[in-house]
Structure formats: C-alpha cells, structure tokens
Amino acid sequence: MYDAEHIAEHVARILLSTAKYPEFQAGGVPVEVAAAVYGKDATWVRQGIEDGWLPIGHMTRSENKRNFYISPKKLWEDTGFVWKDSNNARRYD
Template structure:
C-alpha cells in the first residue's frame, strides 16, 4: 500500500525539530545536497551553493518533500506548521 503524504512543503522549522538541529543546518544541508529531503530555489532557479545563501541576492524558497523526509527519518508530517 502506498503511503499518503500531505501536499505542500514541510516547514523548515519542523524538519529542524525532527533532526534535532537548527533551521540554518537544514537550509545549508538542502542547498549543499547532503540533506536529500528537498530543494532550494531563488527566482525559479535552483540554489546549490552555500555561498549563494547571502540574503543580498534575495529570498530563497525551500521545498521539503514530506515523502523524502519520511524516507530519511521515519517522521511522517501530517501538515502541522510547527
């Protein structure tokens, strides 16, 4: 039976709590690629370098896949914000 996952992105704060780390650790891991739970984009372009995290370039949007987070950690996100 296929698991059902909510649509949308798991908040960075929730992923940070699951890993027991802070939000910047999660963001850096997604951007660097060693935390394979989502993607980081700015203006529609993938962000893959920590050097690009500088806020002067504009806001980075993070998408964290509920399914990938579950596969990596066993934590099933049910849509909660915190």
C-alpha cells in the same frame, strides 16, 4: 535461463508491490519542523538542502531570497517521520 538483472527487477517489483507507504498530503514540510525532526536548527537544514548533502527537498532563488521546499515523502524516507498538516492545523507525529 534468467540473468541477474531480470531476477533483480522481478524481486524489486515484488517488494514494491507489498510495501506500505503512508499517505502524503500536497505541500511541503516547514523547515522548522524538519529541523526539529533532526534535532538541529533550521540553518542546518537549509544549508544541507542547498549544498545537496541533505536530499529531502530543493532550494530556489528569487532575487536575494532563498525558498525551500521539503518533500514529506523524502523526509519520511530519511527519518520515518510522517508530516500531517490537515486544515492548516500543523502537527507532528
């Protein structure tokens, strides 16, 4: 007899094998683009990442500067927005 955990793992594998993900390019999404997707300003996005309540990327500090990386995949998972930045021609879809 199968236990619930085994069944859940099996179902998860089936679902993941059929899921279709967009292709994500290397590099991050600019803060300004993420802000436009959420309909907020860039400060809102930066603060959300720094405080941890907007889990779409991470922030690092170097001396007195904050640097932000926004994951295209995490932004897509949260909003459905796919970031495309081919040949440095930034565009929104």
